[in-house]
Amino acid sequence: MKDEFYNFFKFISEYALYGLLFFLSISNALVETFVGLAVFGFVGRKAIRPDFKYLKSLPNLFLLLFLFFSALSLFNSGAYLKISLNALLGKWMQYLGICIIIQDGIYDQKIIRRGVFIFLLGAALVVLSGLSQYFFNIEFLRNRSIAVLSNGLHAATSSFSHYNAFGGYLVVVLSLVSALLLANNYSRLKTNSLSALAILSTTAIILTFSRGSWLAMFISFIFMTILSERNLKRLIPVFLVIIILFLFPIFHERLFLTFKAGGDSDRFRYWLVAWKMINEHPFFGMGLGTFMANFPKFLPTANISYAHNCYLQIWAETGIFALFSFGGFIVSVVYFGIKRFIDSKDFVLLGLLSGVVGFLLHSFFETNLYSLRLAILFWVWVGLIIVRTRNEQLPKT
Numbered sequence: 001m002k003d004e005f006y007n008f009f010k011f012i013s014e015y016a017l018y019g020l021l022f023f024l025s026i027s028n029a030l031v032e033t034f035v036g037l038a039v040f041g042f043v044g045r046k047a048i049r050p051d052f053k054y055l056k057s058l059p060n061l062f063l064l065l066f067l068f069f070s071a072l073s074l075f076n077s078g079a080y081l082k083i084s085l086n087a088l089l090g091k092w093m094q095y096l097g098i099c100i101i102i103q104d105g106i107y108d109q110k111i112i113r114r115g116v117f118i119f120l121l122g123a124a125l126v127v128l129s130g131l132s133q134y135f136f137n138i139e140f141l142r143n144r145s146i147a148v149l150s151n152g153l154h155a156a157t158s159s160f161s162h163y164n165a166f167g168g169y170l171v172v173v174l175s176l177v178s179a180l181l182l183a184n185n186y187s188r189l190k191t192n193s194l195s196a197l198a199i200l201s202t203t204a205i206i207l208t209f210s211r212g213s214w215l216a217m218f219i220s221f222i223f224m225t226i227l228s229e230r231n232l233k234r235l236i237p238v239f240l241v242i243i244i245l246f247l248f249p250i251f252h253e254r255l256f257l258t259f260k261a262g263g264d265s266d267r268f269r270y271w272l273v274a275w276k277m278i279n280e281h282p283f284f285g286m287g288l289g290t291f292m293a294n295f296p297k298f299l300p301t302a303n304i305s306y307a308h309n310c311y312l313q314i315w316a317e318t319g320i321f322a323l324f325s326f327g328g329f330i331v332s333v334v335y336f337g338i339k340r341f342i343d344s345k346d347f348v349l350l351g352l353l354s355g356v357v358g359f360l361l362h363s364f365f366e367t368n369l370y371s372l373r374l375a376i377l378f379w380v381w382v383g384l385i386i387v388r389t390r391n392e393q394l395p396k397t
Contacts, residue, residue, distance in 0.1 A: 006048045013041030013105045021115050022122040024377050025169055026141055026159050031373055035098065042101045054103055059336070059386055062329035063096055069322035070288050077287030080294075087289025095379045102383025112384070116176070116348060123173040124197055130158030130166060130204045155209040160373075167213025168362045168374055170205040172355035172381065175220045177201060179351030182228050212365035220358030227341060227350060267308045267365070273298040274307040277316035285319035306370055310363040313370070330360065333382050333389075340389040349388040356381050 016037035023030040046052075070092060077084040106112060125141065133139035133146050134156040141159040149155055155163035177198045181191065205213055276298050277286050286294050291313050292305045307313040315323045337353045340346065359368060359378055368374040 002048050006045060009041045009044030009048070010105075010107075011041075012037055013045065013101070014111055016041055017102070017105060017111070017115060018118045020376070020380065021119040024119070024373050024380075025122055025126040028372050031376060035094065035376065038101050038105070039097065042104060045104075054390070055100065057386065059329050059332045059382075060100075060103075062325050062332060063099065066322055066325035066329060067092070067096060069284070069325055070318045073285040073288045073318040073322065076281050076284055077290055080287055080290040083290055083293055084288045091375075092288070095375050098376055099379040099383040099386075102380055103386050106384065106387045112348065112387075115384075116180075120173070120177065120197065123169075123201070126158050126166075126169070127173070127197070127200050127204045130156040130207070131200065133158060134204075134207045149209060153209055156204060156207045158204070163208040164210045164212060164362075164366050165368075165371055165374060167205055167208040167210030168216070168359060168366060168368050169377065170201055170208070171213055171216045171220060171358040171362055172377060174198065174201045174205065174217060175224065175355035175358055176348075176351035178221065179224060179228070179347045179354060182224070182350070183347035212362045215365075216358040216362035219361050220354045223357045224350060224354040227338065227353075228347075266302075269299065269302065270304055270306075270308050271312055274309065274312040274316045278312070281319065282315075283319045283321065285315065285317045285322065288317050291317050306367040308366060310367065310369040313367075329382075330356075333385050336389040337385045346388060349385065352381055352385050352388065356385065 016034045019034040020031060020038065023034065071088060074081060074084045074088065129139050129141045133144065134154065137146060139146075139158060144157055144159065144161070147155040147157050147163045156166060157163045158166050160166040160169065177194055180186070181194050181198060186194070202217075205217055273295060274291070277291070277294060280286065291307060295302070295304055307316065311323060314326055334353060334357065337349060341349050341353065356378070359374075359381070363369055369378065
């Protein structure tokens, strides 16, 4: 009977992962539903077989330290303690829990193969919806209107609420698709399908007009190229799309706007506010989740929720020790991932790593780690990287 219940919870966990991967780019409500199912399956399995040996790793130690120092920041929350508790219990513990659940729930290669296929299927829908939105003013997933930028440009958002969020998601998609193309071990049909998705995704990310996403995509490609040591001829169509589109003045003018007077003045003001908060409480922060509540004290004329730099916001809210712990987690995940890729030439792992590198670069300019769907995408990805870098190999059944 215990085995039957265990297999039931295992089934729930596996298909919750598939649902999560498909709907990550489409619906907050469905993402939260599948997260709840994943937690339900995890708790059920652990109640029957309480095995936590897989948690004994350096990245998970840094995760524990990050959670500890984030909790310590609550002593500085003051009147905003309720906000901090909600951020700790309702957001960050959920995100870190997803990373743990992924590490526990991936028990053979078949789950990863299915998960990658389902994720890319959802990505294809979101990319097509974004292109339809830009060219025909029809976003068929969430019926969102195209974004209008301050200089009169129109930017694709697809099913996301902001073009920067769509761009950050596409960095992850493009990294995975490009790495799979570099693997060079698929049938002609699969290769052509991946090539088409790569070209469409590249077009979509350019049409977001998100400069941070463009930079993140570039860095991700450099990272992938250095590690792969492969002939890049399969990515030639992607590079051609980039070159052709950037021949148009509206794209390179958007790119160089950053360096013009007032180009990013608001973002710099928000960073300055974050730095002022850091100066007040550099070691343990102002309190987890209190950035928005404290912001008016430092810049009353602006209405803003985030620092538009995830690392400055982590430091401002939770202090330098929490930031170092988060940095230690990232460095250890990427280090072990690179080490395993060099040994195994696992191009799925390369795609995951490149996506995380691009995502983290983009997070220097945006709020990715504080956006529900993007944050969960990140924690799923790092969980998958940890799984792929385990000493023991996953069975191929």
